[in-house]
Amino acid sequence: MNFLNEVAQHYPDAISLAAGRPYEGFFDLDAVHRHLETYRAHLVAEFGGDTQRALCTILQYGRTKGIIHELVARHLAVDEGITADPESIVVTVGCQEAVYLTLRALRVTDRDALLAVVPSYVGAHGAAQLVDMPLLPVKDTPHGVDVADLAAVVRDARTAGLRPRALYVIPDFANPSGVSMSREAREELLRVAAELDILLLEDNPYGFFGAEGEPAVPTLKSLDRDRRVVYLGSFAKTGIPGARVGYVLADQRVVLPDGGGSTLADQLAKIKSMLTVNTSPIAQAVIGGKLLENGFSLRSANTAERRVYQANLRQVLDGLARRFPAHEVPRIIWNTPTGGFFLVMSLPFEAGDDLLEVSAREHGVLWTPMHHFYGDGRPRRTIRLSFSHLRPEEIEAGLDRLAGFVRAHA
Amino acid sequence: MNFLNEVAQHYPDAISLAAGRPYEGFFDLDAVHRHLETYRAHLVAEFGGDTQRALCTILQYGRTKGIIHELVARHLAVDEGITADPESIVVTVGCQEAVYLTLRALRVTDRDALLAVVPSYVGAHGAAQLVDMPLLPVKDTPHGVDVADLAAVVRDARTAGLRPRALYVIPDFANPSGVSMSREAREELLRVAAELDILLLEDNPYGFFGAEGEPAVPTLKSLDRDRRVVYLGSFAKTGIPGARVGYVLADQRVVLPDGGGSTLADQLAKIKSMLTVNTSPIAQAVIGGKLLENGFSLRSANTAERRVYQANLRQVLDGLARRFPAHEVPRIIWNTPTGGFFLVMSLPFEAGDDLLEVSAREHGVLWTPMHHFYGDGRPRRTIRLSFSHLRPEEIEAGLDRLAGFVRAHA
Numbered sequence: 001m002n003f004l005n006e007v008a009q010h011y012p013d014a015i016s017l018a019a020g021r022p023y024e025g026f027f028d029l030d031a032v033h034r035h036l037e038t039y040r041a042h043l044v045a046e047f048g049g050d051t052q053r054a055l056c057t058i059l060q061y062g063r064t065k066g067i068i069h070e071l072v073a074r075h076l077a078v079d080e081g082i083t084a085d086p087e088s089i090v091v092t093v094g095c096q097e098a099v100y101l102t103l104r105a106l107r108v109t110d111r112d113a114l115l116a117v118v119p120s121y122v123g124a125h126g127a128a129q130l131v132d133m134p135l136l137p138v139k140d141t142p143h144g145v146d147v148a149d150l151a152a153v154v155r156d157a158r159t160a161g162l163r164p165r166a167l168y169v170i171p172d173f174a175n176p177s178g179v180s181m182s183r184e185a186r187e188e189l190l191r192v193a194a195e196l197d198i199l200l201l202e203d204n205p206y207g208f209f210g211a212e213g214e215p216a217v218p219t220l221k222s223l224d225r226d227r228r229v230v231y232l233g234s235f236a237k238t239g240i241p242g243a244r245v246g247y248v249l250a251d252q253r254v255v256l257p258d259g260g261g262s263t264l265a266d267q268l269a270k271i272k273s274m275l276t277v278n279t280s281p282i283a284q285a286v287i288g289g290k291l292l293e294n295g296f297s298l299r300s301a302n303t304a305e306r307r308v309y310q311a312n313l314r315q316v317l318d319g320l321a322r323r324f325p326a327h328e329v330p331r332i333i334w335n336t337p338t339g340g341f342f343l344v345m346s347l348p349f350e351a352g353d354d355l356l357e358v359s360a361r362e363h364g365v366l367w368t369p370m371h372h373f374y375g376d377g378r379p380r381r382t383i384r385l386s387f388s389h390l391r392p393e394e395i396e397a398g399l400d401r402l403a404g405f406v407r408a409h410a
Numbered sequence: 411m412n413f414l415n416e417v418a419q420h421y422p423d424a425i426s427l428a429a430g431r432p433y434e435g436f437f438d439l440d441a442v443h444r445h446l447e448t449y450r451a452h453l454v455a456e457f458g459g460d461t462q463r464a465l466c467t468i469l470q471y472g473r474t475k476g477i478i479h480e481l482v483a484r485h486l487a488v489d490e491g492i493t494a495d496p497e498s499i500v501v502t503v504g505c506q507e508a509v510y511l512t513l514r515a516l517r518v519t520d521r522d523a524l525l526a527v528v529p530s531y532v533g534a535h536g537a538a539q540l541v542d543m544p545l546l547p548v549k550d551t552p553h554g555v556d557v558a559d560l561a562a563v564v565r566d567a568r569t570a571g572l573r574p575r576a577l578y579v580i581p582d583f584a585n586p587s588g589v590s591m592s593r594e595a596r597e598e599l600l601r602v603a604a605e606l607d608i609l610l611l612e613d614n615p616y617g618f619f620g621a622e623g624e625p626a627v628p629t630l631k632s633l634d635r636d637r638r639v640v641y642l643g644s645f646a647k648t649g650i651p652g653a654r655v656g657y658v659l660a661d662q663r664v665v666l667p668d669g670g671g672s673t674l675a676d677q678l679a680k681i682k683s684m685l686t687v688n689t690s691p692i693a694q695a696v697i698g699g700k701l702l703e704n705g706f707s708l709r710s711a712n713t714a715e716r717r718v719y720q721a722n723l724r725q726v727l728d729g730l731a732r733r734f735p736a737h738e739v740p741r742i743i744w745n746t747p748t749g750g751f752f753l754v755m756s757l758p759f760e761a762g763d764d765l766l767e768v769s770a771r772e773h774g775v776l777w778t779p780m781h782h783f784y785g786d787g788r789p790r791r792t793i794r795l796s797f798s799h800l801r802p803e804e805i806e807a808g809l810d811r812l813a814g815f816v817r818a819h820a
Contacts, residue, residue: 060652281652
């Protein structure tokens with residue numbers, strides 16, 4: 001995404017419907033200090049009053065798998081109904097390191113391949129590229145993974161001598177598509193994954209940002225009965241982005257070359273010991289304190305943020321409907337996610353990096369060309385719109401500018 | 411090092427002459443709070459009073475290359491006499507990520523190889539393993555790299571079709587050997603590296619922990635005139651281990667496939683964007699505040715720590731001389747570093763993992779078998795002793811127990 005960053009830097013006055021950053025209106029450094037102290041007090045109590053031990057846990061080199069694994073397990077129980085052995089959790093430097101560790105463990109030979117619904121998050125492409133793992137695209141539908149295509153891709157890959165190990169998927173308000181899978185679609189995906197004998201890598205950064213009052217659809221991991229799902233978690237959107245803390249729940253049993261048993265989490269920890277050694281205990285302490293102060297529920301801790309994201313989503317959908325009425329020719333369409341940070345708009349022309357620069361320069365508005373999420377560089381007629389970090393007046397002005405850009409090129 | 415950790419966990423009452431952890435006696439969480447506020451105030455001033463921008467710099471997703479690069483450059487100028495363009499610095503998750511990023515960039519094909527003085531730091535072996543880069547061992551001497559052997563290894567590797575890209579080296583108080591290179595040896599190494607056309611990866615975690623009053627030997631990077639040295643920096647020993655902040659100074663010019671120019675730092679940032687995205691800005695802010703509060707000199711900020719390490723080193727050397735007199739048969743010998751965290755002891759028997767466990771169980775003392783630093787698993791007659799984190803009474807008891815173990819097996 002270097003090109004996108006460069007465009008954004010060149011046109012600092014452009015309104016960004018491109019950046020997927022969390023909302024900044026509630027940022028609070030005093031809360032960071034408080035979280036740190038909350039976590040310290042928690043450790044002192046846990047260590048029977050041993051203040052030096054608590055201090056060293058936060059300030060010294062630490063356990064490779066992390067120091068807040070037990071708190072993360074309680075959070076998963078409270079917010080997701082997931083029962084997790086804390087020893088199966090590895091706390092990581094954001095979710096991106098979790099993706100890398102998992103792919104590095106799964107890539108044993110150059111025959112191992114990753115499946116991913118495309119369009120998909122660029123971080124998955126990036127991590128696959130770093131570990132030299134081919135990425136096999138699987139078709140997306142407005143309801144999630146196309147399981148028939150998944151089965152066909154796996155079959156063809158095996159015929160070609162490849163070993164598809166896992167499917168990377170964001171079942172809730174996906175990046176970039178905004179699409180969410182129904183409970184039935186999730187159960188079907190689990191069945192098909194079992195039949196095909198592949199793992200599911202479930203990435204869930206946006207799950208808490210659905211409509212208020214609407215019951216959340218269970219995560220794949222909470223429906224998983226046979227350790228089929230590796231759960232990739234992020235505190236960047238629900239905790240504090242600046243802490244860069246994520247985690248992976250990897251409870252799969254692994255047979256070691258020496259015949260001994262282990263878990264995938266232990267394997268990931270071994271890789272992490274050669275990559276980043278451990279995740280900053282200070283940063284973990286900040287997230288740990290936030291978990292402790294909120295009864296382990298980040299769903300409830302993010303009530304205000306969810307309202308902002310939902311209001312922004314409604315404003316963008318209403319604003320698009322007003323600016324691009326259904327009877328207009330050529331017709332401009334977009335999908336209608338019920339939560340998350342993103343939606344996808346279809347234009348009557350190819351919208352690549354060159355037109356993004358035109359849009360930034362002449363219309364003062366940024367968006368993300370969808371080809372970045374396919375990994376093949378071929379320009380497409382779709383763009384991703386993001387609205388998570390904007391104020392209402394920025395959304396209105398941004399949509400006005402976007403409409404000006406679209407009309408100039410349609 | 412998983413086995414070593416397991417032994418340490420199994421025998422919690424054993425005194426550890428194995429762990430290379432920094433001294434904990436000066437740990438202070440209040441200082442962490444203060445550093446964070448110092449850095450915030452610095453940003454507010456830098457941003458002309460824009461408090462929200464300062465807040466977002468610390469709490470939001472951030473620049474891939476880091477937010478304290480300018481402070482790190484000033485630190486390098488003050489403490490090392492290194493003139494660094496801040497744009498050539500990438501702030502990393504500890505020095506280990508810096509090593510990984512550098513090797514991942516240098517490994518373009520499977521013909522690319524890393525040279526390393528052995529015995530050498532396990533993290534270099536680990537990162538090379540993660541990027542599937544063969545490690546070519548170069549002989550060590552009591553004065554540092556054996557440059558004749560270096561030239562021979564490079565020649566042989568090229569004949570075999572390999573492409574040796576760089577030599578990993580710790581010129582100051584090396585881990586595990588404790589050896590430091592003289593200024594003349596450093597200048598010779600730079601000359602030889604230029605002749606051989608290889609990079610030098612200079613890792614320098616212990617450089618500030620030499621004898622008081624003795625002038626520091628210049629780093630390779632400060633002697634480097636033709637961008638031959640990639641400088642790997644750590645704040646784990648000189649800043650706060652729990653921040654997990656390191657950096658790499660990579661000012662080498664790189665020609666891109668499209669013919670454009672870039673620096674190695676830009677390449678490393680691109681890899682980092684796929685690995686950890688950015689280093690926790692909160693953790694960076696803590697280190698940034700410590701740099702600001704100490705006029706960018708970590709050498710002076712670590713005066714008290716250096717005194718502890720120097721006193722511990724003297725106590726260990728004196729204690730060994732008392733317990734293993736020169737006239738005794740078989741004679742036990744060790745080297746005499748003038749700083750750092752480590753020294754190496756030669757025993758009249760092979761000291762592998764099995765004997766370490768005996769030592770832990772029967773004598774209550776831990777040390778590190780040297781074979782872990784060779785990467786070939788072959789047991790050796792040498793062990794590494796570490797003394798950085800111990801109190802005086804622990805050193806005395808530890809040496810007593812070590813003497814007991816040695817006499818039982820010599």
